[in-house]
Amino acid sequence: EVELVESGGDLVQPGRALRLSCAASGFTFDDYAMHWVRQSPGKGLEWVAGIRWFGATMGYADSVKGRFTISRDDAKSSLFLQMDSLSPADTAIYYCAREMLARSAPASPFDYWGQGTLVTVSP
Amino acid sequence: SYELTQPPSVSVSPGQTASITCSGEKLGNKYASWYQQKSGQSPVMVIYQDNKRPSGIPARFSASNSGNIATLTISGTQAVDEADYYCQAWDTSFVVFGGGTKLTVL
Numbered sequence: 001e002v003e004l005v006e007s008g009g010d011l012v013q014p015g016r017a018l019r020l021s022c023a024a025s026g027f028t029f030d031d032y033a034m035h036w037v038r039q040s041p042g043k044g045l046e047w048v049a050g051i052r053w054f055g056a057t058m059g060y061a062d063s064v065k066g067r068f069t070i071s072r073d074d075a076k077s078s079l080f081l082q083m084d085s086l087s088p089a090d091t092a093i094y095y096c097a098r099e100m101l102a103r104s105a106p107a108s109p110f111d112y113w114g115q116g117t118l119v120t121v122s123p
Numbered sequence: 124s125y126e127l128t129q130p131p132s133v134s135v136s137p138g139q140t141a142s143i144t145c146s147g148e149k150l151g152n153k154y155a156s157w158y159q160q161k162s163g164q165s166p167v168m169v170i171y172q173d174n175k176r177p178s179g180i181p182a183r184f185s186a187s188n189s190g191n192i193a194t195l196t197i198s199g200t201q202a203v204d205e206a207d208y209y210c211q212a213w214d215t216s217f218v219v220f221g222g223g224t225k226l227t228v229l
């Protein structure tokens with residue numbers, strides 16, 4: 001059974017950094033592109049970043065470009081999001097999500113989502 | 124940047140048909156997906172590649188995508204279908220979500 005478990009969310013002060021993790025199981029992790037999607041309180045879904053199955057970064061949302069870095073460790077079946085220079089606007093639940101098609105070009109939907117981890121940025 | 128626009132809310136009576144639209148420039152030239160998110164839960168994919176249902180998604184969920192509009196249709200809407208619905212498409216290597224539509228089953 002596919003499972004994605006996020007961790008690392010916390011209450012942090014503006015300007016600080018945080019690293020999120022997503023532990024994957026139940027599938028061959030290194031065959032799939034992975035993404036981070038966030039949801040601010042009471043708001044909609046916002047794509048944050050994606051990384052291809054072979055490790056190349058797909059891109060970042062303009063709102064996080066230059067501050068966030070997505071990475072993966074296939075040996076540990078884990079996805080990461082390094083978040084620097086955090087601001088209150090980054091307060092959200094962060095989900096990791098798997099693309100549906102293995103080893104595919106960009107265009108695959110997200111068939112599995114984790115339960116999310118809450119990041120709160122506040123003085 | 125590419126944008127997808129959804130109505131903020133749609134209301135439907137139980138047993139009736141609900142339609143939720145998603146508009147974007149030449150959206151019909153892209154694959155559209157739809158996600159259901161119930162209160163306090165993670166999103167669940169209900170439609171992919173314009174009109175395909177993942178296993179486990181009831182047949183009352185259907186969709187289409189043509190021109191600038193993708194439409195999610197829920198036939199015989201049930202109370203359990205009350206949720207937020209998001210459309211999603213790709214713009215080159217970037218993922219775009221619509222703003223979401225709150226479906227209320229009155």
